[in-house]
Amino acid sequence: MLREVVVITDDSGTILPPKNFWKSKFGTGIDIREHIEINRLLAEHGLGIPADDLDREGAYREILKDYLRPARAMYAGMFSEVRSFVDELGGVCNADLYILSGRYGLINQNDEIIPHKYHIDTIEKLHDLDAALGFSTKLREICTGRTALIFCLPKHYIAYLNSIGWFETIPGGTGVVMITSKEFADLETSHTNIRVLPRRGVCRVGRENRKKILDVILQDWDPAGQV
Numbered sequence: 718m719l720r721e722v723v724v725i726t727d728d729s730g731t732i733l734p735p736k737n738f739w740k741s742k743f744g745t746g747i748d749i750r751e752h753i754e755i756n757r758l759l760a761e762h763g764l765g766i767p768a769d770d771l772d773r774e775g776a777y778r779e780i781l782k783d784y785l786r787p788a789r790a791m792y793a794g795m796f797s798e799v800r801s802f803v804d805e806l807g808g809v810c811n812a813d814l815y816i817l818s819g820r821y822g823l824i825n826q827n828d829e830i831i832p833h834k835y836h837i838d839t840i841e842k843l844h845d846l847d848a849a850l851g852f853s854t855k856l857r858e859i860c861t862g863r864t865a866l867i868f869c870l871p872k873h874y875i876a877y878l879n880s881i882g883w884f885e886t887i888p889g890g891t892g893v894v895m896i897t898s899k900e901f902a903d904l905e906t907s908h909t910n911i912r913v914l915p916r917r918g919v920c921r922v923g924r925e926n927r928k929k930i931l932d933v934i935l936q937d938w939d940p941a942g943q944v
Contacts, residue, residue: 720934
């Protein structure tokens with residue numbers, strides 16, 4: 718049976734990476750606050766850089782229509798590592814990527830978005846984002862029928878989801894792997910289907926964790942087993 722895997726990560730402060738269309742590769746990306754043409758277009762319409770002002774989405778989409786991209790092609794920096802890992806997973810399973818965006822809430826990698834500059838860095842902001850856009854409910858919906866969920870998230874995201882009892886709602890047959898702070902290791906004790914792998918420095922996945930996750934996906938998932 719082909720495994721169904723979802724990877725969930727956060728957005729990146731570095732966005733709008735240039736793409737080499739001949740090689741289908743992305744560059745390192747720039748901060749759009751330094752993008753001359755985007756700033757000119759926005760200034761002509763009396764608008765600043767898009768942030769958490771989703772109520773202006775229609776106007777921004779019209780003004781920045783030439784810069785719309787699928788979410789997977791909008792973010793760069795550390796996000797690139799996760800994108801590469803999802804592409805690698807696609808060789809052995811049905812792998813999909815979802816992104817927790819400070820502007821949009823939970824979005825799929827193929828959702829078309831505008832370049833923006835707003836990153837969630839506190840539990841309080843996550844609470845406000847969830848209240849406004851209901852990302853935790855949407856996360857629950859994408860669990861249905863999945864073999865495994867892989868969370869590549871900073872610790873304040875995991876802390877928020879844990880604080881609202883989100884992990885209690887995961888179907889028992891769905892395996893969960895978290896690449897995050899080791900302070901959440903106790904989730905393995907209270908949830909037999911959760912495994913926590915340490916995040917090494919600024920890496921969102923890391924070489925060792927890539928191999929461990931691939932091993933889990935390639936074998937039959939056993940919620941009581943070890944990664």
